[in-house]
Amino acid sequence: MATIVGGITTSHIPAIGNAIAKGKQNDPYWKPFFDGYPPVRAWLDAVKPDVAVVVYNDHGLNFFLDQIPTFAIGAASQYSNSDEGWGLDVLPPVSGNPALSWHVIESVMADEFDVAMCQQMTIDHGVMVPMSLLWPGGGTWPLSIVPLEVNTVQHPLPSPARCYRLGKALGRAIRSYPEPLKVVVLGTGGMSHQLQGERAGFINRPFDLMFMKTIANDPDALAGYSIGDLVAAAGSEGVELIMWLVMRGALGDRVSTIHSHYHIPVSSTGAGVLVLENAA
Ligand code: DHB
Ligand code: FE
Numbered sequence: 001m002a003t004i005v006g007g008i009t010t011s012h013i014p015a016i017g018n019a020i021a022k023g024k025q026n027d028p029y030w031k032p033f034f035d036g037y038p039p040v041r042a043w044l045d046a047v048k049p050d051v052a053v054v055v056y057n058d059h060g061l062n063f064f065l066d067q068i069p070t071f072a073i074g075a076a077s078q079y080s081n082s083d084e085g086w087g088l089d090v091l092p093p094v095s096g097n098p099a100l101s102w103h104v105i106e107s108v109m110a111d112e113f114d115v116a117m118c119q120q121m122t123i124d125h126g127v128m129v130p131m132s133l134l135w136p137g138g139g140t141w142p143l144s145i146v147p148l149e150v151n152t153v154q155h156p157l158p159s160p161a162r163c164y165r166l167g168k169a170l171g172r173a174i175r176s177y178p179e180p181l182k183v184v185v186l187g188t189g190g191m192s193h194q195l196q197g198e199r200a201g202f203i204n205r206p207f208d209l210m211f212m213k214t215i216a217n218d219p220d221a222l223a224g225y226s227i228g229d230l231v232a233a234a235g236s237e238g239v240e241l242i243m244w245l246v247m248r249g250a251l252g253d254r255v256s257t258i259h260s261h262y263h264i265p266v267s268s269t270g271a272g273v274l275v276l277e278n279a280a
Contacts, residue, residue: 002100002177004278005047005184006258007247008040009215011271012056012129012188014086020132021089036261036273037133043258043275044134049184051097052145053104053170055246056126056188057152060084062118068154069116071166073108074147075101079123091128092139100177101146107173113166121147130188150246152189152239157227163242164223167249174250187247189240191262192233193269201268202235208262208270211241216257216276219248237269244274254279 016033019025025034061084063069080093105117127147135141148170151157158166167185174183191208194200211234214222223245230239248255258275265271 002174002179002181002183004171004174004250005049005182006043006275006277007185007187007251008134009187009190009244009247009272009274010130010133011190011266011269011273012126013267013269013271014088014125014129015267017086017088017125017129017132020136033263033266033271036263039259040134040273040275044184047184048182049143050181051100051183052143052186053148053174053183053250054127054130054145054186054188055148055150055243057240057243058149059124059126060153061124062122062149063153065154068151070151070158071113072116072118072121072149073101073105074118074121075105076119076121079121079145079147081128082122082124084124086125088125088128091132092141094123094127094131094141095144097144097146100181103177104146104170104173107176108166108169111169111172113169123147126188130186148246150243152242157239158242159227160225160230160242160245161223164219164245164249167246170246171250185247185250187243187245189243190234190238191241191270191272192235192238194235195237195268197236199235203264203268203270204233204235205264205270207233208272212260212262212272212274215244215248215274216255219245248276251276252278
């Protein structure tokens with residue numbers, strides 16, 4: 001059977017993609033951010049996952065305001081990347097795993113999550129920036145992906161509780177897949193940021209640090225937030241933290257924090273990275 005080797009959460013700020021493209025990892029502005037990632041890559045080198053289920057939010061590239069599903073799962077054999085306007089290099093496509101995708105789709109549907117099924121999906125910085133941080137090497141990706149997209153663009157958004165429960169259904173789906181695949185679950189986005197309106201530039205460091213601790217020990221407390229609570233505490237784009245709750249739901253009740261790193265600001269955002277493993 002497939003096993004979930006652990007979960008990773010990471011911010012996906014587009015400026016990181018440009019910093020990587022320009023080799024700025026050791027610049028004074030960027031070094032404290034990039035220093036958070038060697039331990040994550042060391043963990044990945046040790047556990048060697050075959051597939052990443054990447055929980056992310058599309059930013060108007062594959063889905064636009066005319067048609068937005070709440071949850072969408074990719075079932076393609078390959079995913080191309082494109083840039084929706086940040087000036088990012090277009091990176092090589094990433095392989096999919098359609099058999100695992102269809103198993104996850106069937107399993108979460110049986111669990112009453114009526115997801116959109118996408119046999120074609122173009123992936124944006126919400127996937128590619130984390131891929132470049134975790135598997136650097138200019139696009140020679142060492143594993144395949146199953147993208148799971150969550151709407152954070154057009155309200156009403158799915159509640160944190162619903163996202164956490166989707167994560168639990170995702171965990172059941174992966175663990176019931178008959179092939180002996182090692183699967184890592186990524187939740188991308190966050191942490192606190194607001195890119196628009198009166199509070200543009202808003203970052204809430206105490207909230208972010210609380211969230212990083214609590215997602216490991218008491219995810220039910222975070223699942224009790226409403227979308228309005230999250231916007232108030234983390235900013236209008238800070239709602240991307242619902243992706244972290246999907247990832248957390250896929251893990252077991254008790255987890256160990258293998259690595260945790262937080263740095264502000266990166267562009268307009270509090271940048272956090274976590275590696276969680278199921279507790280023995
Ligand atoms: C920024 C952060 C994001 O999550 C995003 O999707 C776009 C921009 C930023 O901080 O610049
Ligand atoms: Fe984003």
